[in-house]
Amino acid sequence: MQDVSADLQFLSGVRVVDFTQFEAGPSCTEALAWLGAEVVKIENPKTGDPGRRLRPGKPDDDPYYFQVFNANKKSITVDLKSPRGLALVKDLLRKADVCVENMAPGTIERLGLGYDAVRELNPGIIYCQVKGFGTGSPYEKNLAFDMIAQATGGTISVTGEKGRMPVKPGLSLGDTGTGMTMAVTILGALYRRKATGEGHRLQVAMQDAMLHYMRTNFSTQARTGRAVERDGTRSGGGSNAPSGLYPCAPGGANDYVWIMTSRANPEHWSRLCKVMGREELINDPRFTTPDERVKNNAALDEIIIEWTRTRTKHEAMQQVGGASIPAGAVFDTMELMNDKNFDERGIMQVMEHSSYKPYKMPAWPVRVDGKPPRVKASPILGQHTDDVLTSWLGLSEAEVKSLHGDGIV
């Protein structure tokens, strides 16, 4: 197969000291790693990032989760609770451009690596913190995981069926969605720093970041004056009809196609009538205007379902989408993983690894000059300790050996 990915050097030479764990922090530094930064995970020598395994105290049993959020990074082990280990990390921070942490509230400060301490070591550093709740929030000391951010940030309230209890959006937006807003800001700070040398303190809360992804919901609320209610497939959508998920053959759990006709383009509706071989509907008085179609939505949906039920979701998507009407089949994770087209375009790539079996995973989704960046192995715990201590700090082989011998690294 032709090489569909390429090394990306946008952040070549940028050094990131990465104290993050699980997903909200690692998804941020992972974005920097895809762009070519040297991201060095600082991990404790015993267990490392708890994201390395599902069950505490057990051997690495689920490396995929770790790999997908830590590809292209380095790992060094340092005992931060030993004075020599702490001094080593301070030396690394003196040489770093960026540091990022998402520990529980107060932890990094207790380690002696709070903002004021690190700024003193390196006034030009971009010092970044990801927490569940913002400084100044009544919940600022509270712990958070993805679902807590999604509950308190509103995304859960707008997801689910009408009249039933809410459900969680199945994806981990509370984590990766937050990480993306921090990555954007770090890159802005780095750009500015090229000219000024200025360091900055950046802070994001997972709850706050959810509001950024809820802006369309807030605009709906501004129009209606009411809290946005969940409404199944219509949740958060406008009032277009027809628009929604329509069942397809053979009727499996994800055999649905989304067909959407927009008010902003009245031709979507007439095109759909043609695709279904029902051109007489174009002039049917029940359906001539967007408002009439919304009013007669139930009758309209029946007509469309009659058509979709006799086709697979793939056929329906090809026929409707091919006629310039927005359409999309509901693909599940296995269908996406097995879709060869993602491999051919480098959107899914296989990570080869010295210790784990090769795993296929989503790469950074943006193509640069036609190719997404190339996936490289996630690090084994402490794999780059010697490399980083010698290349960043100029330690000798003997010094590194002594640190190993004393259990500091």
Added chain:
Amino acid sequence: MQDVSADLQFLSGVRVVDFTQFEAGPSCTEALAWLGAEVVKIENPKTGDPGRRLRPGKPDDDPYYFQVFNANKKSITVDLKSPRGLALVKDLLRKADVCVENMAPGTIERLGLGYDAVRELNPGIIYCQVKGFGTGSPYEKNLAFDMIAQATGGTISVTGEKGRMPVKPGLSLGDTGTGMTMAVTILGALYRRKATGEGHRLQVAMQDAMLHYMRTNFSTQARTGRAVERDGTRSGGGSNAPSGLYPCAPGGANDYVWIMTSRANPEHWSRLCKVMGREELINDPRFTTPDERVKNNAALDEIIIEWTRTRTKHEAMQQVGGASIPAGAVFDTMELMNDKNFDERGIMQVMEHSSYKPYKMPAWPVRVDGKPPRVKASPILGQHTDDVLTSWLGLSEAEVKSLHGDGIV
């Protein structure tokens, strides 16, 4: 009230020619605008960005949606179908650092502003395209909106209740989620360009970007070997118990609290027993290990519900979260909008505007040196035409007047 926001100059001097519309593109350029770039929307003189209104051909009836994705930007009107208008935009592109478009497939090329044409004008430009499907995808010519990206990118398949049809995550991840991945990449390219002067072509597809937010789901699939199934509040989550949404008083549509006890921290469970005044449960053989708790989840949930039902979600969140157990009430859009703490921290800001009523909206969620960037008014259609034509291109007042007179701008 004390000033809780500050002007942010990270991208001061960066010029962005913005051809985007609706949300996937504007959310990307909006991130650049928050960071201080000069983002100039190129709009057609008659109607501008279709995101300016809900109903085509009607007066602006829903400016909030437009404002929230176009704050801090400028707007100029240019008739791209007139040769003089096209020449003007080409002159702007010669002076730009970045251009971004998310028109329907093939449209920008038909306008004569495809990548090859623009690169010829300005080899150092970062040329960015957001589409529904990737170049090389069988669907590359298809149209897409948020929900089509979410259907074909997997997020819908994992959202909803067990055994029922899927629902759409109520937030517009297909749009803003995609925009964030492009913003990150643009900023990486800008950083590199400071050193090299190199231009680049960046492309992202909304379907592909969804995979980036589905990485935890793919890791679940890697573990189980099966497509990830939706399961209400447990969708996409690990197998922790207790974990989920628990009903609170007085029983309204969003009166729920998420309580989460993590396998990675066994103390969450014992702390929860203490909060509920049920310390005897800590040593109850049904619940002593994470595996036992998963096995006896139903009995466990009953015990917790008995406790949560007699409290409001606020009380439950305060008590459980305050005891260092991850907890979050489900807040709806109105509760979030009316929470004064977001105002006090600058996470929600009021946009003052010369033409619209003041609207409160989420600002960029990341704080820089303690403050989020300040919201500035979204532009009226063509508000900055004269400003940009004179400041970027050095046109005289008379030249600008003639362009207005001839209907070019």
